[in-house]
Amino acid sequence: MSISKFVSDCFDEGMRVRRDVCRAVLITSLVWMMVDVVVLFHFIDSGVSTKTATKIRAERRSIDEIEYTADIETKARLEILLKGLSFSKDGPGEMGSPVHIDPSKEQERKEKFKLNQFNLMASDMISINRSLPDYRSSKCRESATRYKNFQLPLVSIIIVFHNEAWSTLLRTLHSVVNRSPLELIKEIILIDDLSDRPYLKKPLDLYIQRFPLAVHLVHLKQRSGLIRARLEGSKLSKGKVLLFLDAHVEVTQGWLEPLLYRVATDRKRVVAPIIDVISDETFEYITASDTTWGGFNWHLNFRWYPVPKREMERRNHDRSAPIQTPTIAGGLFAIDRQFFYDIGSYDEGMQVWGGENLEISFRVWTCGGSLEIHPCSRVGHVFRKQTPYTFPGGTAKVIHHNAARTAEVWMDEYKQFFYKMVPAARSVDVGDLTERKALRENLQCRSFRWYLENIYPEAPIPRGFRSIGQVIQPRNGVLLWFKCNFIATNFCLKMILCGCGTSISFYCFYLGKQSV
Incomplete structure (x- = not known):
């Protein structure tokens, strides 16, 4: 019976059925018809849908299996690497003590030494969490209380490495995590320079991924060198302060707060720690003097020199007070991020490594x-006698290029x-200097003479001179291979011992008359 016929019978033929019952039957019938339509369309589409879903699930499972296998392989390799290291604090080298290799393993030590130009065997024997004494003076420890009530800025720590040894890189990271207030570290940025x-x-x-703070690792696609790699790290940073570290260091207790405090109280300050020595032979931690500062010689090589009397007096002979230094070593320092960019960051025209520390020192001052x-901030650094890396065109060419710029x-x-x-x-192509010279002009920077007179009057470069040259002394018609540099100033011919900038004698001329 059709629905229309049923309705007609209900009302026209006078069936003795209550009107609400008829209405209920009608509604129920319509609902079941709709259900039938939905089920029908589902089965029509089920063939295609099931095949597609099966294909997608199969592909996803395949990808998961590949990723899972790769992860297992990486984990296995990592576990093997870690088994060769120590993480406990009860082995050799604790408290900064030296490690000596058994003479029977001398040949192996020599071969591994070549890889990074330091005693890799000794480094691998020392705990990644090696303990160190608190090297700060009592006055430094006392002054540290000021940092507790001061809101220090967050810092981005940037570490560049190229073929760094596994144990020294991990020890660098662990020392930072173990001896720093983690709430002050926004992130650690690792830049792998190919x-x-x-x-x-x-x-x-x-x-x-094991560290309890954000650690980012970027693998560069081409060899960039320290300068450009640091710039890559700087671009990624989010901290208010940038802190550059080398990849073979160990920080000590209380190292971070003094640096951040000085930058926070004057955003135009660039602050470096005292750089202690970690022996490349024994990995002994050797504290450096707190009365040395950075200078340079005529070859534009960075050098350490004793802090002069005038600077000691400016500090009121307070050994915990910061030293105003003419130059910094460059490997380790903190700088306000915005100030870093305001003054031109690094010179991108420089190559690989070397000379960037003097350039930024002159520029900052x-x-x-x-x-x-x-x-009050001490960081140990593995100082090597020579670099293990090659430079395009040779080391001298790169160093000369950067120094000439x-x-x-x-x-x-x-x-x-x-x-x-x-x-x-003179014969090295220094590249385009237009941007850097424009930077100096736009920043209205002072002259180099001002720098020598006010910041580094102890420099081995006289402020007044007429000419520069060399004197070669002949004897009995034979030319001796002994040369001295001379500077003709307004009054004297000053003889300088080559290489170290030390005066050995004076020949003075007054109004054309010789006076010795």
Whole structure:
């Protein structure tokens, strides 16, 4: 019977059925018809849908299996790497003590030494969590109380490495985590400058996930060198302060707060720690003097010199007070992020490594900032006798290129001293200097003479001179291979011992008459 016929019967033929019952039957019938339609369409589409869903699930399962297998392999490699290291604090090298290799393993020690130009066997024997004494003076420990009630800025720690040893890199990271207030560290940014050692790839990616703070690792696609790699890290940073570290250091107790405090109280301060020595032979931690500062010689090589009397007096002979230094070593320092960019970050025209520390030192001082070494902050650094890395075109060419860029942009007429001492630098292509010279002009930076007179009057470069040259002394018609550099100032011909900038004698001429 059709629905219309049923309705007609209900009402026209006078069936003795209540009207509400008829209505209920009608509604129920309509609902079941709709259910039938939905079920029908579901089965029509089920063939295609089921096949598609099965295909997607199969592909997803395949990808998961590949990722899972790769993860297992990485984990296995990482575990093997970690088994060769110690994490407990009861082995050799604790409290900064030296490690000596058994003479029977001397040949192995020599071979491994070549990989990084330090005693890799000794490093691998020392705990990644090696203990160190608190090297701070009592006055430094007392002054640390000021940091508790001061809101220190967050810092981004940037570490660049290229084929760094596994144990030294991990010890660097662990020392930072173990001896720093983690609430002050926004992040640690690791920049892998195209390393080709497998342990610095996926195993390191996996290992850094263990740290209780944000650690980012970037693998550069081409060899960039320290300067450009640091710039890559700086671009990624989110902290108010940038803190650059090398990849083979150990920080000590209370190292971070003094640096952040000095930058926070003057955003134009650039502050470095005292850089202690970690022996490349024994990994002994050797404290450096707190009365040395950074200078340079005529070759534009960075050098450590005793802090002069005038600076000691400025500090009121307070050994815990920051030292105003003419230059910094460059490997380790803290700087306000915005100030870093305001004054031109790094010179991107420089190559690989070397000379960037003097360039930024001259720039900071002459463009309105200041440089300090804080004696209450100590960081140990593995100092190597030679670099294990190769430089495109040779080490000398790269160093001369970078130094010449510094001299051309920042040293004014005093660049002559550098070129007289390093004639080979004249023939090096320094590249385009337009942007860097424009930067100096736009920042209205002071002259290099101002720097010598006010910041580094102890520099081995006289402020007044007429000419620069060399004197060669002949004897009995034979030319001796003994040369001295001379500077003709207004009154004297000053003889300088080559290489170290130490005066050995004076020949003075007054109004054309010789006086000795």
